[in-house]
């Protein structure tokens with residue numbers, strides 16, 4: 001169902017946001033060294049609504065110097081309890097103005113306003129969770145078998161200056177999710193937001209100052225890939241945490257290699273969603289549709305390959321089609337909208353190229369299969385939720401990450417067959433299994449090579465639970481104890497006891 005362009009909150013930036021956005025370095029607004037700017041474009045309308053500083057290596061140098069000075073200086077004097085206190089204050093500030101933050105993310109990257117507002121809960125919880133962990137960091141004193149009488153101490157220290165390179169599909173989410181544990185660990189950060197999601201990360205840095213973080217602890221350099229590349233190769237950055245495409249992740253790992261930076265990589269996916277014949281379809285059908293259509297399919301863990309056991313395949317397709325037809329596609333600021341536009345003209349072209357490719361590869365179209373261009377939609381980047389049938393595993397639509405609202409639904413005949421097909425991918429981010437047989441579910445969970453598996457469910461994340469990928473989907477984990485660990489390094493100290 002397509003929504004009319006009525007019932008909209010006017011797309012005006014809240015007063016604490018600016019039309020012209022500069023970098024945030026050492027606690028101050030800093031003009032770009034390049035003197036250049038680019039437009040923030042609302043994907044619902046195709047209209048520019050703000051300007052953003054075009055960053056360069058010179059800006060990165062300045063931000064890294066500020067982050068290093070803060071790391072060695074005032075931030076190193078903060079006790080764990082003091083770090084905890086400013087993180088808790090930051091969570092309160094974000095919570096208090098989350099309605100505005102949600103609005104700005106929606107204007108810039110197009111996620112519908114209702115789900116945008118709902119992200120606030122997990123962001124604030126994540127910051128409070130990591131604030132809690134700040135006072136739990138500890139080393140240990142292992143026994144040792146040295147012939148000399150020695151005590152060994154194992155100490156944990158913050159890694160140092162962290163480069164945070166982010167995608168556009170969750171600007172404020174990513175800023176809080178990645179920076180919370182880095183700051184709890186005692187690191188300082190240089191954030192490089194996506195060119196399609198810069199405004200709320202800039203506001204995040206301002207709120208950090210208001211919360212009491214010293215200048216230089218949180219810095220933001222906006223811009224395109226060159227800024228990320230300068231961060232990846234910078235000799236004074238100790239660690240990179242990146243979320244984005246696998247192709248960019250590979251470039252960052254290569255650029256980080258000469259300086260042997262630590263890396264955490266949250267990359268792409270092509271996740272299998274397996275529906276066995278005994279699944280509860282009343283829950284499986286709407287959840288499978290949401291798993292691929294939410295955020296217009298621009299979710300790394302989207303359930304894009306749906307395998308359905310043959311006896312229920314046709315019924316499943318009919319019900320999913322009916323459910324998806326009822327989903328409201330439209331302007332992101334309409335509270336009723338469930339599926340908004342694709343983030344940018346470039347991504348829109350890319351998704352449309354896969355809509356063309358599907359039928360050329362031999363797929364049938366159960367639903368959608370085309371851009372939406374009626375009325376106001378002609379100015380934005382709208383794509384109909386699409387369900388492809390007659391899909392073979394070897395087709396590009398079944399193998400490549402489309403990052404759009406495009407599901408491939410495929411029948412299967414046996415457990416072993418579907419597990420082999422689910423694993424026949426270069427990715428390994430996530431997946432789901434639907435069955436009322438717990439033994440079957442656990443056999444599948446153990447056999448699928450992916451970092452997160454949901455059983456009779458999809459898409460929940462929590463700061464206490466690790467998330468990350470096997471294979472091309474990443475390196476390391478965010479969430480869980482692994483997350484704060486990834487911002488710590490270990491120092492061993494030997495003390496002679498007999499002199």
Ligand code: NAD
Nearest residue numbers: 166167168193194224225228229244245248266267268300
């Ligand atoms: P992208 O890789 O195009 O860009 C991500 C960031 O990298 C941007 O800030 C971009 O400016 C920067 N960048 C571009 N070239 C660079 C270079 N050479 N060196 C350093 N930085 C560079 O990704 P995107 O299109 O913004 O996001 C979509 C992708 O992100 C999808 O593949 C999706 O699966 C993935 N993603 C993964 C997760 C996860 O947790 N695994 C979460 C969200 C998105």
